[in-house]
Amino acid sequence: MSLSSPPLIPAERELLFPACWNHPIATCSQCGSSFKRDELAADPFRGLSLLCPMCGIALTDAVRQHLMSCRMVAHVDTENLVAQTRALLETNAMVRKDAQQQRDTAQRLRAEAEAERQKRDDKLPRRSSGEPEAK
Ligand SMILES: [Zn+2]
Ligand SMILES: [Zn+2]
Numbered sequence: 001m002s003l004s005s006p007p008l009i010p011a012e013r014e015l016l017f018p019a020c021w022n023h024p025i026a027t028c029s030q031c032g033s034s035f036k037r038d039e040l041a042a043d044p045f046r047g048l049s050l051l052c053p054m055c056g057i058a059l060t061d062a063v064r065q066h067l068m069s070c071r072m073v074a075h076v077d078t079e080n081l082v083a084q085t086r087a088l089l090e091t092n093a094m095v096r097k098d099a100q101q102q103r104d105t106a107q108r109l110r111a112e113a114e115a116e117r118q119k120r121d122d123k124l125p126r127r128s129s130g131e132p133e134a135k
Helices: 010-019 060-069 071-076 081-123
Strands: 041-043 048-051
Touching: 010 060, 010 071, 010 081, 060 071, 060 081
Parallel strands: none
Antiparallel strands: 041 048
């Protein structure tokens, strides 16, 4: 559970009202309880909503997952907003993965360059000051 999960987009919110008002939409990973939309807490001071009323942790991810699997949402979702949302999320995930790959590549290149440099250094004639020079 990460606190950095983005809040629901308006399309997701709009679907929750007509589709998911009468059944639990999120299970708290901490206390294991399920909550309906109206039972979830909000924290206007921190600008957070969809919080577990017991633990106070954000259940945004759980709600989002419910939106993607709920049959009532599919029924109400005539404009296929959930599919659009999913595409958006997948794009985000892909962008994150790309960034990670770029970091990995950069790290690997740096490591290789470092190894090359050390190999070159090893070949250089030793002239460390600690050893007595021919005199
Ligand atoms: Zn639902
Ligand atoms: Zn909880």
